[in-house]
Amino acid sequence: MASKPHGVLQLETPEEKYLDRVADSEDHDSSSSLLPSIEKSGRRLQQNHQRRRLVFILIGQVTFFVFSLSMLVYSLYLRKQVPQNCLRKISSPSPVLEAFTDDDYKWVHWNTTLNTFGEFTGKYSEEKAQAWLNITATPLITVSEANMVSAGAGLDSVRVPESAGGGYLAQLDGFHALHCLRVLWYDHHSEEIPETKKSKLENSRHYEAHYEHCVDLIRQSLTCHFDTSFATFNWLVDIGEPFPYFSNPKKCVNMDKILDWTYEHKFHKPEGFVWEAPDDAHLVRVVDRVAQWDEPRVDNIFCHKMSSLNPHLRTENLLLRPAVPSDAAVLAAIFANPSNTQHEPHKPRNPTEEEYQRRITKWDDLRALGKAYFLVISRRATTETGSASPSADSVIGFGGINAISTDAQGKRVADLGVLIDSSEWRKGYGRESLQATLDFAFRKVEAEGAGCEEAFFETLAVNTPFQALADHMGLVKWKQVKSEGKEVEYRFSKEDWEGIKNRTA
Structure with missing residues (x-):
């Protein structure tokens, strides 16, 4: 221990006492007393390191196995999907396509x-x-x-x-x-x-x-x-x-x-089964089927070929099709949602499943006469890129042609509309639906279209998101304010629409 200065009383601090004990231990071969504990600590560190290394190796192997298995499953899926996707491009939709590899x-x-x-x-x-x-x-x-x-x-x-x-x-x-x-x-x-x-x-x-x-x-x-x-x-x-x-x-x-x-998949006819038309069956005369191909006029309303009575409009992500009875509940829910109808000029008064069952029947009658084409909007089962769509064929909106009229000059005019459920906003579905509906409205009857020469759609002036969509599509030139500033209408001809598409192509 170091000596203290003479003539000065100095108390040792706790730190000095600790240092004195350390110094004493150093005088008695400190290396031999500390070595065993160091060796034990080293072995424990080495064992812990080995355990962690084994865990990392195991995690890596499991990850690689899961990845490899996923790639195998995906490759088998693609192997089946590729011929199906090719067939879908050249074939009408059919359940038999799902069986091909x-x-x-x-x-x-x-x-x-x-x-x-x-x-x-x-x-x-x-x-x-x-x-x-x-x-x-x-x-x-x-x-x-x-x-x-x-x-x-x-x-x-x-x-x-x-x-x-x-x-x-x-x-x-x-x-x-x-x-x-x-x-x-x-x-x-x-x-x-x-x-x-x-x-x-x-x-x-x-x-x-x-x-x-x-x-x-x-x-x-x-x-x-x-x-x-x-x-x-x-x-x-x-x-x-x-x-x-x-x-x-x-x-x-x-x-x-x-x-x-x-x-x-054959129809197994039960023993004793006899075909009998139900009371509500849609009875068709053979001559009526033939006549429909001649495009007759009924009540001075131009009726279309059978092929255009049931339009199915496909976009990259969507399918616009006539509603079926099983769509009634979804349509009622969409129109009962205040977020969806806040900008609708004419809100539904009774959005119930029963009401939309009745409407679907009426829409079918109007479509058969060529007076209107009300369509539900759903996701396609497979997109144009071949990828599967989530919640395929789930109804996410409503649109189509509300009415077809003839103006004073004899031109056929289509009144259009599109409504997308609020849960699907900002995905580009509104634009896809509107473009597909316009193409169908202006397409000739011979090409399975509605054969219209002019189209318009309207919305409330406060519906700025929809106006922004229409303006972005190049329709701002045909924008008109109506009803003392409360409504906005876009009205344009077939030639106008073709010009818009050519400029944006």
Whole structure:
């Protein structure tokens, strides 16, 4: 211990006492007394480090496994989705598309050689007749209401009673085209087929009508699903000009897969079941169906082709379609929400499910007459990019054409409207819906449109968000203030709309 100065009384502080004890311990081989505790601490630190390292390795392995498994599942999903997405671009919506994968397509070489006959061609025989029946005498199927809506089919079609399984009665239309091809083959061999020969002689008028119907149906089927592969040309012995070769590889759908799917979803007719139209059935005369294609006028109102009576307007993210009874509850909830109707000039007085059931029936009648096209707005099941949409086909709004009138100059004028639920604002859905509705309103009837020459929509002056949307779309030039400043109207012609689209393209 260090000595204190003489003649001075100095008390040791606690710190000095502690330092004195440390100094004393240093005089007695302090390294030997501290070493065991240091070694134990080192071992504990090393063990803790190893444990943490093992935990990190385990977490990394689990993360990598989960990531790998997710990628595997996603790749399998894409493998199924890619052919489905391609098919959707060239096919009408159908539940059978969900069953296709890459494995259901195969490369084949068609047999196009003259004077060679196969399973379906050549001299008539019972075996060949049966082969045609195997691919044409297929069962009817049942589809859901959602399938009907997606396909643009009328919900006044024949329904199967719940006691017999429910759903809508349907048939894959490709079998109709094959049936018509069989009719041509039967006609070619009518001398060997007693039923065909008898029909040809005894009911010639109907036979010829059916034959011509089949010829034109095959034409429409071939042009609708046009084969874009190509034939090449060869040089042949003794022929001085290029000769066509039609047997290049073609990628074809597996027909057996379609047949299997059809039989798996066939309508199983219960024993003793008898078809009977319900009291509220929509009865159609055959002549009425034919007349609709001639675009008749009913009560001086221009009626449209059947194809435009049930419009399904698809955008990148949305589907605008006619409402069905199951939409009534959602529509009532949308219009009962004050946030949705705060800027509506004409608010609904009774937004209940029962009220919208009644309105949906009325909308169907107006659409059938070509007077209005009220449409619900829902998300598409799959977007244009192929990605799945959340809450697919959930109704998120309402819009369409409120009324079609004729002005003094004889021009058809469309009164438009769009309403998006407040939970879906600021996602661009209002613009998508309005653009799709305008395109439909101005499209010619022959192109499945409403055939209007002018359109307008209006809103309250305080609805600045909607006005900002319309102005941003380039419609500010046609903006007019009405009703003593309380309302704003946008009115423009088909040519105006085409000019707007060209400028913003």
